[in-house]
Amino acid sequence: MPFACVLISDITGSTQLYENESNRSALEQISKVLARMRTIVETHGGQCVKSQGDDVLSFFDHAEPAFQAGLAMIREPWPAGLSIHVGTYYGEILNHENDIYGSAVNTAARLSSLAKPGEILVGDQSYDDLAPDTKSQLLMIGELQLRGKAAPTRVYSCSVAGLSEQTVIFSKGSGDRSGGMEFAEIGMGGRTWRIGEGETLTLGRSKDCDLVLNEAWVSRKHAALAVRRWQLEFTDHSSTGSTIRMANGRDVALHRRATLLNGSGDIFLGPATHLAESCRISFRIQELALLQTAK
Template identity: 45%
Template sequence: MTTAAVLIADISGSTPLYERDGNERALHEIDQCLNRLQAVIHREGGEYVSSKGDDVLCLFDDPDLAFLAARRMLVEGPSQILSIHAGLYWGELVRLGGNVYGKPVYTAARLAALAKPGELLLGDTVFARLSPVERGRLTAIGAIHLKGKAAPSEVYSYLAADASQLTEVEAVPARDAGRWAHSVLLRFGGVDWRIGEGETLSVGRALACDLVVTEPFVSRRHATVAVARGLVEFTDHSSTGSYVVAGDGREYELCRRTMVLSGEGAISLGEPSGGHGVATLHFVVEARARG
């Protein structure tokens, strides 16, 4: 018996890819995507086990590293058409003939199948073992009846919005992390803030927040922006939600969820963008080599 976190990441969007590019080019692009997923596994200290068609199955001893790898896959794996959805579960499994079997394997597969493109779903067994910082990135979406479990299980979500639009995220291999300085430049009301690796900025009406915004639809602790291991993440904590407008003009609505930011864009707090008097935070994600 082995106890580990089982991560299954699946590629979606292959059918339109075959229709657009034909079998040979589509197979090549899918193979390249699988190679990128395997690279993430090895970089974050996981064990690649197998692939069945358009997915990868891997193991991690550390739940936090499994969660980090899943987040990386959501933003590093996709291409223009392809996207990634994933499932993560913890438990005892059996090794046999170079493969692994058991409840965490088929539960992770079930969660991956339920996840939307750009989303990770993970079970309560993983959530209970994550550090408090990592738990804060997740949103509880309720109890789901999973095969093999008598009672419904609490399931948690991590969303990378439209992952195919996030391929510009500057994801730097761990071996090169010391050579890079990651930051995000934030602008509100004519004032700039710059957040670097390991730093967090809180936004809301409460005076204890780093950035105090007193508009009526802004919650006391509305959101946080954090830079961690090369990813810039915006987390909405509010009841009114936030609206992230990416550089291509697409708008994503978040309510108590986390999204990876890339490039340039704007975040409207509490109301959709474009309205009169909406509190809007502008951002520019930057990654530069250290001198």
């Protein structure tokens, strides 16, 4: 089978566009974006295979032009609030009946699905073939265990999303704490936040989050801490994962799933290769239990 660099580019925001505009108008705008993506691919020497829904499947002889095409896509000023996210991977492909198949296609698809709006995720096989100047634009976000692959894949990110300038915590109301509910204490950068039953703190790079972190490997909507049924729950939504360090020093990796937290410890947003102090969030449970109240 021949080798190629597969690139899958997908549109973000089309669902909202269909809700806000007529089907005809939304379809016309989406079609123009798909056509423009195909033009970008061909301009960079790639070959478009097909468009399916909101994405374009294409391939290149080498990783460098594939990356440059993806970079052009995420930098394009797309209309109507639309944006592009991209995944690319180099490997063997099979051409069959005007389509391509193989592990490189599957891995590129997985990376594209994990990428955030305005982001390219590049697998290790693609990264190793890039020019030194191009590599300097990417940040390794860790080794991800991608579905269908026996070994972890080194993944690199390039994003045009703006980074937060400073860490900010936005206050929420205390809400109803009926039933004698105690609280969880969350700390970061010298600040402390307490949340009780039914309250949630969102964590990530987006300015819309309650705790905003400005590291490039932190996803825009990375994770959430919530108290549900008197237990503290941490949920990772990110493409890079998170690490929970318990009080006994044991580290637990978490990626796109939830876990209950007990006692005290630290949360690091990002993979185990990036346990930066700037991304450390402490937690401490204050007897999260329903206390008996007088009747």
